[in-house]
Amino acid sequence: MFTDNQDDTSKHSRVCIITGANSGIGLEAAKQISDKGYEVILACRSESRGKKAENDIKDLNPSANVKFMKLDLGSLDSIRHFVDDFHATGKPLHVLCNNAGLETSGYQQTEDGFEMTLGVNHLGHFLLTHLLLEDLKKTAERGEDVRIVVTASEVHNPKSPGGDRGVPAHIDLDNVMVTDPDSYDSWLTYKNSKLANVLFTYELARRLKDSGITANCLCPGFIPETGLLRDISMMRRFALYLVLPLLKWKGVVRTVKDGGETVAMVATDEKLKGVSGKYYVNTEEKESSKESYDKEIAIGFWKISENFVKLDEKYKIPAVM
Ligand SMILES: NC(=O)c1ccc[n+]([C@@H]2O[C@H](COP(=O)([O-])OP(=O)(O)OC[C@H]3O[C@@H](n4cnc5c(N)ncnc54)[C@H](OP(=O)(O)O)[C@@H]3O)[C@@H](O)[C@H]2O)c1
Numbered sequence: 242m243f244t245d246n247q248d249d250t251s252k253h254s255r256v257c258i259i260t261g262a263n264s265g266i267g268l269e270a271a272k273q274i275s276d277k278g279y280e281v282i283l284a285c286r287s288e289s290r291g292k293k294a295e296n297d298i299k300d301l302n303p304s305a306n307v308k309f310m311k312l313d314l315g316s317l318d319s320i321r322h323f324v325d326d327f328h329a330t331g332k333p334l335h336v337l338c339n340n341a342g343l344e345t346s347g348y349q350q351t352e353d354g355f356e357m358t359l360g361v362n363h364l365g366h367f368l369l370t371h372l373l374l375e376d377l378k379k380t381a382e383r384g385e386d387v388r389i390v391v392t393a394s395e396v397h398n399p400k401s402p403g404g405d406r407g408v409p410a411h412i413d414l415d416n417v418m419v420t421d422p423d424s425y426d427s428w429l430t431y432k433n434s435k436l437a438n439v440l441f442t443y444e445l446a447r448r449l450k451d452s453g454i455t456a457n458c459l460c461p462g463f464i465p466e467t468g469l470l471r472d473i474s475m476m477r478r479f480a481l482y483l484v485l486p487l488l489k490w491k492g493v494v495r496t497v498k499d500g501g502e503t504v505a506m507v508a509t510d511e512k513l514k515g516v517s518g519k520y521y522v523n524t525e526e527k528e529s530s531k532e533s534y535d536k537e538i539a540i541g542f543w544k545i546s547e548n549f550v551k552l553d554e555k556y557k558i559p560a561v562m
Protein backbone atom coordinates (compact mmCIF):
# COMPACT_ATOMS: atom_id res chain seq x y z
CA MET A 242 0.00 0.00 0.00
CA PHE A 243 1.20 3.53 -0.61
CA THR A 244 -0.11 6.66 1.00
CA ASP A 245 0.02 10.11 -0.39
CA ASN A 246 -2.68 12.22 1.19
CA GLN A 247 -3.10 15.51 -0.59
CA ASP A 248 -6.05 17.81 -0.33
CA ASP A 249 -5.43 19.68 -3.54
CA THR A 250 -6.44 17.13 -6.17
CA SER A 251 -5.45 19.53 -8.94
CA LYS A 252 -1.82 18.69 -8.13
CA HIS A 253 -2.40 15.16 -9.41
CA SER A 254 -2.02 13.89 -12.92
CA ARG A 255 -4.82 11.76 -14.29
CA VAL A 256 -5.10 8.54 -12.29
CA CYS A 257 -5.94 5.15 -13.78
CA ILE A 258 -6.53 1.87 -11.96
CA ILE A 259 -6.01 -1.21 -14.10
CA THR A 260 -6.73 -4.74 -12.92
CA GLY A 261 -4.64 -7.71 -14.04
CA ALA A 262 -1.80 -5.33 -14.85
CA ASN A 263 1.06 -7.71 -14.10
CA SER A 264 0.72 -9.78 -17.25
CA GLY A 265 -0.33 -9.82 -20.90
CA ILE A 266 -2.70 -7.15 -22.16
CA GLY A 267 -3.05 -5.41 -18.77
CA LEU A 268 0.71 -4.98 -18.34
CA GLU A 269 1.08 -3.62 -21.86
CA ALA A 270 -1.89 -1.27 -21.42
CA ALA A 271 -0.43 -0.04 -18.12
CA LYS A 272 2.87 0.78 -19.88
CA GLN A 273 1.12 2.62 -22.69
CA ILE A 274 -1.23 4.55 -20.39
CA SER A 275 1.66 5.59 -18.14
CA ASP A 276 3.63 6.68 -21.22
CA LYS A 277 0.74 9.10 -21.85
CA GLY A 278 1.49 10.75 -18.49
CA TYR A 279 -1.12 9.00 -16.37
CA GLU A 280 -0.44 7.82 -12.85
CA VAL A 281 -1.24 4.11 -13.08
CA ILE A 282 -2.18 1.83 -10.21
CA LEU A 283 -1.39 -1.79 -11.00
CA ALA A 284 -4.15 -3.69 -9.19
CA CYS A 285 -2.82 -7.26 -9.01
CA ARG A 286 -3.39 -10.24 -6.76
CA SER A 287 0.23 -11.31 -6.38
CA GLU A 288 2.59 -8.92 -4.63
CA SER A 289 5.70 -10.40 -6.27
CA ARG A 290 4.22 -10.31 -9.79
CA GLY A 291 2.71 -6.86 -9.20
CA LYS A 292 6.00 -5.39 -7.95
CA LYS A 293 7.89 -7.02 -10.79
CA ALA A 294 5.48 -5.36 -13.25
CA GLU A 295 6.02 -2.03 -11.51
CA ASN A 296 9.81 -2.41 -11.78
CA ASP A 297 9.64 -3.62 -15.40
CA ILE A 298 7.63 -0.55 -16.43
CA LYS A 299 10.01 1.78 -14.55
CA ASP A 300 13.03 0.09 -16.17
CA LEU A 301 11.59 0.94 -19.57
CA ASN A 302 10.51 4.43 -18.56
CA PRO A 303 12.19 5.77 -15.38
CA SER A 304 9.71 8.65 -15.16
CA ALA A 305 6.69 6.30 -15.25
CA ASN A 306 4.36 6.94 -12.30
CA VAL A 307 3.16 3.39 -11.62
CA LYS A 308 2.52 1.61 -8.35
CA PHE A 309 1.38 -1.89 -7.41
CA MET A 310 -1.57 -2.27 -5.05
CA LYS A 311 -2.90 -5.64 -3.95
CA LEU A 312 -6.26 -6.77 -5.32
CA ASP A 313 -7.61 -10.30 -5.54
CA LEU A 314 -10.85 -10.22 -7.50
CA GLY A 315 -11.67 -13.69 -6.22
CA SER A 316 -12.17 -12.30 -2.73
CA LEU A 317 -14.85 -9.74 -1.82
CA ASP A 318 -12.81 -8.88 1.28
CA SER A 319 -9.71 -8.20 -0.81
CA ILE A 320 -11.74 -5.92 -3.10
CA ARG A 321 -13.00 -3.93 -0.11
CA HIS A 322 -9.46 -3.70 1.32
CA PHE A 323 -8.13 -2.53 -2.02
CA VAL A 324 -10.71 0.26 -2.15
CA ASP A 325 -9.88 1.29 1.44
CA ASP A 326 -6.17 1.33 0.53
CA PHE A 327 -6.91 3.43 -2.53
CA HIS A 328 -8.98 5.88 -0.48
CA ALA A 329 -6.12 6.17 2.01
CA THR A 330 -3.93 7.57 -0.78
CA GLY A 331 -6.28 10.55 -1.17
CA LYS A 332 -5.93 10.33 -4.93
CA PRO A 333 -8.68 11.19 -7.39
CA LEU A 334 -9.73 8.59 -9.96
CA HIS A 335 -10.18 9.25 -13.67
CA VAL A 336 -10.10 5.84 -15.34
CA LEU A 337 -10.97 2.36 -14.12
CA CYS A 338 -9.89 -0.46 -16.43
CA ASN A 339 -11.59 -3.74 -15.48
CA ASN A 340 -9.18 -5.92 -17.41
CA ALA A 341 -8.22 -8.97 -15.31
CA GLY A 342 -9.61 -12.26 -16.47
CA LEU A 343 -9.07 -15.97 -16.45
CA GLU A 344 -10.30 -19.22 -17.88
CA THR A 345 -9.93 -22.22 -15.61
CA SER A 346 -9.44 -25.78 -16.85
CA GLY A 347 -11.78 -27.28 -14.26
CA TYR A 348 -14.44 -26.16 -11.79
CA GLN A 349 -12.99 -23.89 -9.09
CA GLN A 350 -14.52 -21.57 -6.52
CA THR A 351 -13.57 -18.14 -5.24
CA GLU A 352 -13.09 -17.45 -1.54
CA ASP A 353 -16.79 -16.52 -1.35
CA GLY A 354 -17.99 -19.70 -3.03
CA PHE A 355 -18.66 -18.31 -6.53
CA GLU A 356 -17.66 -20.27 -9.59
CA MET A 357 -14.19 -18.81 -10.28
CA THR A 358 -14.50 -17.54 -13.88
CA LEU A 359 -17.77 -15.66 -13.37
CA GLY A 360 -16.61 -14.68 -9.87
CA VAL A 361 -13.38 -13.01 -11.03
CA ASN A 362 -14.22 -11.86 -14.56
CA HIS A 363 -17.63 -10.37 -13.69
CA LEU A 364 -18.62 -10.33 -10.00
CA GLY A 365 -15.26 -9.07 -8.69
CA HIS A 366 -15.27 -6.21 -11.18
CA PHE A 367 -18.97 -5.54 -10.53
CA LEU A 368 -18.24 -4.93 -6.84
CA LEU A 369 -15.02 -3.01 -7.51
CA THR A 370 -16.80 -0.63 -9.89
CA HIS A 371 -19.59 0.08 -7.40
CA LEU A 372 -17.15 0.74 -4.54
CA LEU A 373 -15.11 3.17 -6.68
CA LEU A 374 -18.07 4.97 -8.24
CA GLU A 375 -18.12 7.86 -5.75
CA ASP A 376 -14.47 8.56 -6.57
CA LEU A 377 -15.24 8.60 -10.29
CA LYS A 378 -18.31 10.80 -9.72
CA LYS A 379 -16.28 13.35 -7.74
CA THR A 380 -13.81 13.64 -10.62
CA ALA A 381 -16.61 13.92 -13.17
CA GLU A 382 -18.27 16.67 -11.10
CA ARG A 383 -15.12 18.73 -11.62
CA GLY A 384 -15.81 18.49 -15.35
CA GLU A 385 -12.96 16.04 -15.99
CA ASP A 386 -13.02 13.16 -18.47
CA VAL A 387 -13.91 9.99 -16.52
CA ARG A 388 -14.06 6.50 -17.99
CA ILE A 389 -14.78 2.90 -17.08
CA VAL A 390 -13.28 0.41 -19.51
CA VAL A 391 -14.07 -3.31 -19.54
CA THR A 392 -11.98 -5.92 -21.34
CA ALA A 393 -14.52 -8.35 -22.79
CA SER A 394 -14.00 -10.64 -25.78
CA GLU A 395 -15.49 -11.38 -29.19
CA VAL A 396 -16.13 -14.95 -28.01
CA HIS A 397 -19.15 -13.63 -26.09
CA ASN A 398 -20.79 -13.54 -29.54
CA PRO A 399 -22.01 -16.89 -30.90
CA LYS A 400 -21.52 -15.49 -34.41
CA SER A 401 -17.82 -14.76 -33.93
CA PRO A 402 -14.94 -17.14 -34.71
CA GLY A 403 -14.33 -18.96 -31.44
CA GLY A 404 -17.66 -17.81 -30.05
CA ASP A 405 -19.30 -20.17 -32.54
CA ARG A 406 -17.46 -23.15 -31.02
CA GLY A 407 -19.50 -25.24 -28.56
CA VAL A 408 -22.69 -24.20 -26.78
CA PRO A 409 -23.45 -20.50 -27.49
CA ALA A 410 -22.88 -17.97 -24.70
CA HIS A 411 -26.07 -17.14 -22.83
CA ILE A 412 -27.00 -15.67 -19.46
CA ASP A 413 -29.78 -17.84 -18.07
CA LEU A 414 -31.32 -15.75 -15.29
CA ASP A 415 -32.63 -18.90 -13.59
CA ASN A 416 -29.18 -20.46 -13.57
CA VAL A 417 -26.54 -17.75 -13.81
CA MET A 418 -23.68 -19.61 -12.17
CA VAL A 419 -22.49 -23.19 -12.59
CA THR A 420 -22.65 -24.97 -9.24
CA ASP A 421 -22.26 -28.57 -10.35
CA PRO A 422 -18.61 -29.47 -11.11
CA ASP A 423 -19.80 -32.44 -13.23
CA SER A 424 -21.60 -30.18 -15.71
CA TYR A 425 -18.75 -27.67 -15.89
CA ASP A 426 -17.79 -26.52 -19.39
CA SER A 427 -14.79 -24.19 -19.05
CA TRP A 428 -15.12 -22.69 -22.54
CA LEU A 429 -18.84 -21.98 -22.16
CA THR A 430 -18.28 -20.52 -18.69
CA TYR A 431 -15.54 -18.23 -20.05
CA LYS A 432 -17.75 -17.10 -22.97
CA ASN A 433 -20.64 -16.44 -20.56
CA SER A 434 -18.36 -14.37 -18.33
CA LYS A 435 -17.39 -12.25 -21.35
CA LEU A 436 -21.07 -11.82 -22.29
CA ALA A 437 -21.56 -10.76 -18.66
CA ASN A 438 -18.83 -8.11 -19.20
CA VAL A 439 -20.67 -6.65 -22.21
CA LEU A 440 -24.14 -6.74 -20.58
CA PHE A 441 -22.66 -5.06 -17.48
CA THR A 442 -20.94 -2.33 -19.52
CA TYR A 443 -24.07 -1.41 -21.49
CA GLU A 444 -26.28 -1.40 -18.40
CA LEU A 445 -23.69 0.68 -16.54
CA ALA A 446 -23.58 3.17 -19.43
CA ARG A 447 -27.40 3.46 -19.29
CA ARG A 448 -27.41 3.94 -15.50
CA LEU A 449 -24.57 6.49 -15.64
CA LYS A 450 -26.06 8.52 -18.49
CA ASP A 451 -25.56 12.25 -17.80
CA SER A 452 -23.20 11.52 -14.88
CA GLY A 453 -20.12 12.52 -16.88
CA ILE A 454 -18.76 8.97 -16.50
CA THR A 455 -18.55 6.83 -19.63
CA ALA A 456 -18.51 3.02 -19.79
CA ASN A 457 -17.25 1.10 -22.81
CA CYS A 458 -16.01 -2.40 -23.47
CA LEU A 459 -13.64 -3.97 -25.93
CA CYS A 460 -12.09 -7.08 -27.37
CA PRO A 461 -8.30 -6.82 -27.64
CA GLY A 462 -8.20 -9.51 -30.37
CA PHE A 463 -6.97 -13.08 -30.26
CA ILE A 464 -3.58 -13.02 -28.49
CA PRO A 465 -2.40 -16.54 -27.62
CA GLU A 466 0.95 -15.35 -26.20
CA THR A 467 -0.61 -13.93 -22.98
CA GLY A 468 -1.05 -16.01 -19.84
CA LEU A 469 -4.79 -16.48 -20.46
CA LEU A 470 -4.50 -19.95 -21.94
CA ARG A 471 -2.08 -21.28 -19.30
CA ASP A 472 -4.74 -23.48 -17.66
CA ILE A 473 -6.53 -24.85 -20.72
CA SER A 474 -6.81 -28.61 -21.21
CA MET A 475 -4.16 -30.60 -23.12
CA MET A 476 -6.74 -31.28 -25.82
CA ARG A 477 -7.42 -27.58 -26.42
CA ARG A 478 -3.70 -26.83 -26.25
CA PHE A 479 -3.07 -29.43 -28.96
CA ALA A 480 -5.96 -28.15 -31.13
CA LEU A 481 -4.56 -24.62 -30.82
CA TYR A 482 -1.08 -25.83 -31.75
CA LEU A 483 -2.57 -27.31 -34.94
CA VAL A 484 -4.61 -24.25 -36.00
CA LEU A 485 -2.23 -21.51 -34.89
CA PRO A 486 -0.14 -21.40 -38.11
CA LEU A 487 -3.34 -21.01 -40.16
CA LEU A 488 -4.69 -18.29 -37.86
CA LYS A 489 -1.36 -16.44 -38.05
CA TRP A 490 -1.38 -16.76 -41.83
CA LYS A 491 -4.94 -15.36 -41.93
CA GLY A 492 -3.79 -12.39 -39.83
CA VAL A 493 -6.20 -13.22 -36.99
CA VAL A 494 -3.51 -13.43 -34.32
CA ARG A 495 -2.59 -10.16 -32.67
CA THR A 496 0.31 -9.16 -30.43
CA VAL A 497 0.25 -8.17 -26.77
CA LYS A 498 1.28 -4.68 -27.90
CA ASP A 499 -1.80 -4.50 -30.17
CA GLY A 500 -4.08 -5.69 -27.34
CA GLY A 501 -2.61 -3.15 -24.92
CA GLU A 502 -3.17 -0.45 -27.53
CA THR A 503 -6.90 -1.25 -27.72
CA VAL A 504 -7.29 -0.91 -23.94
CA ALA A 505 -5.19 2.28 -23.89
CA MET A 506 -7.22 3.73 -26.78
CA VAL A 507 -10.59 3.19 -25.10
CA ALA A 508 -9.14 4.48 -21.81
CA THR A 509 -7.46 7.62 -23.08
CA ASP A 510 -8.14 8.57 -26.70
CA GLU A 511 -9.43 12.14 -26.93
CA LYS A 512 -11.78 11.23 -29.76
CA LEU A 513 -13.68 8.88 -27.42
CA LYS A 514 -14.29 11.59 -24.82
CA GLY A 515 -17.99 11.49 -23.89
CA VAL A 516 -18.62 8.32 -25.90
CA SER A 517 -20.42 5.67 -23.84
CA GLY A 518 -22.09 2.27 -24.16
CA LYS A 519 -19.94 1.11 -27.09
CA TYR A 520 -17.97 -1.99 -27.96
CA TYR A 521 -14.61 -1.89 -29.73
CA VAL A 522 -12.75 -4.68 -31.44
CA ASN A 523 -9.11 -3.90 -32.02
CA THR A 524 -9.50 -0.18 -32.76
CA GLU A 525 -12.90 -0.17 -34.44
CA GLU A 526 -16.37 0.25 -32.92
CA LYS A 527 -18.39 -2.88 -33.60
CA GLU A 528 -21.77 -4.42 -32.84
CA SER A 529 -21.72 -6.99 -30.08
CA SER A 530 -23.98 -10.06 -29.87
CA LYS A 531 -27.77 -9.80 -30.07
CA GLU A 532 -28.18 -10.93 -26.46
CA SER A 533 -25.73 -8.32 -25.16
CA TYR A 534 -28.29 -5.60 -26.10
CA ASP A 535 -31.14 -7.32 -24.21
CA LYS A 536 -32.10 -4.83 -21.48
CA GLU A 537 -34.32 -7.29 -19.61
CA ILE A 538 -31.47 -9.75 -19.23
CA ALA A 539 -29.09 -6.92 -18.31
CA ILE A 540 -31.38 -5.62 -15.55
CA GLY A 541 -32.17 -9.10 -14.21
CA PHE A 542 -28.49 -10.04 -14.24
CA TRP A 543 -27.57 -6.78 -12.51
CA LYS A 544 -30.00 -7.52 -9.69
CA ILE A 545 -28.62 -11.05 -9.28
CA SER A 546 -25.07 -9.68 -9.24
CA GLU A 547 -26.03 -7.13 -6.55
CA ASN A 548 -27.38 -9.98 -4.43
CA PHE A 549 -24.33 -12.19 -4.99
CA VAL A 550 -21.89 -9.51 -3.80
CA LYS A 551 -24.31 -8.38 -1.04
CA LEU A 552 -24.14 -4.82 -2.28
CA ASP A 553 -24.97 -2.26 0.38
CA GLU A 554 -27.97 -0.04 -0.50
CA LYS A 555 -25.77 3.08 -0.46
CA TYR A 556 -23.72 1.80 -3.42
CA LYS A 557 -26.68 0.83 -5.61
CA ILE A 558 -27.10 2.63 -8.95
CA PRO A 559 -30.78 2.89 -9.91
CA ALA A 560 -31.93 1.39 -13.20
CA VAL A 561 -33.17 3.75 -15.90
CA MET A 562 -36.79 2.93 -16.80
N1 LIG B 1 -5.51 -13.16 -24.79
C1 LIG B 1 -6.57 -13.13 -25.57
O1 LIG B 1 -6.61 -13.70 -26.66
C2 LIG B 1 -7.79 -12.38 -25.11
C3 LIG B 1 -8.83 -12.19 -26.06
C4 LIG B 1 -9.97 -11.50 -25.66
C5 LIG B 1 -10.06 -11.01 -24.38
N2 LIG B 1 -9.06 -11.22 -23.48
C6 LIG B 1 -9.22 -10.68 -22.13
O2 LIG B 1 -8.11 -9.87 -21.83
C7 LIG B 1 -7.97 -9.76 -20.41
C8 LIG B 1 -6.52 -9.94 -20.04
O3 LIG B 1 -6.13 -11.27 -20.34
P1 LIG B 1 -4.70 -11.64 -20.94
O4 LIG B 1 -4.95 -12.31 -22.25
O5 LIG B 1 -3.77 -10.51 -20.85
O6 LIG B 1 -4.29 -12.84 -19.96
P2 LIG B 1 -3.20 -12.88 -18.77
O7 LIG B 1 -1.84 -12.58 -19.30
O8 LIG B 1 -3.42 -14.20 -18.11
O9 LIG B 1 -3.65 -11.72 -17.81
C9 LIG B 1 -4.75 -11.86 -16.96
C10 LIG B 1 -4.52 -11.02 -15.74
O10 LIG B 1 -5.65 -11.20 -14.87
C11 LIG B 1 -5.15 -11.39 -13.57
N3 LIG B 1 -6.05 -12.12 -12.67
C12 LIG B 1 -6.51 -13.37 -12.79
N4 LIG B 1 -7.23 -13.70 -11.71
C13 LIG B 1 -7.22 -12.63 -10.88
C14 LIG B 1 -7.75 -12.36 -9.60
N5 LIG B 1 -8.44 -13.26 -8.89
N6 LIG B 1 -7.55 -11.14 -9.06
C15 LIG B 1 -6.82 -10.20 -9.71
N7 LIG B 1 -6.26 -10.41 -10.92
C16 LIG B 1 -6.45 -11.61 -11.49
C17 LIG B 1 -3.86 -12.19 -13.77
O11 LIG B 1 -3.08 -12.13 -12.59
P3 LIG B 1 -2.13 -13.38 -12.16
O12 LIG B 1 -0.84 -13.19 -12.88
O13 LIG B 1 -2.04 -13.23 -10.69
O14 LIG B 1 -2.83 -14.63 -12.57
C18 LIG B 1 -3.28 -11.44 -14.94
O15 LIG B 1 -2.61 -10.29 -14.52
C19 LIG B 1 -8.92 -10.82 -19.83
O16 LIG B 1 -10.09 -10.18 -19.35
C20 LIG B 1 -9.25 -11.70 -21.01
O17 LIG B 1 -10.52 -12.31 -20.88
C21 LIG B 1 -7.92 -11.88 -23.84
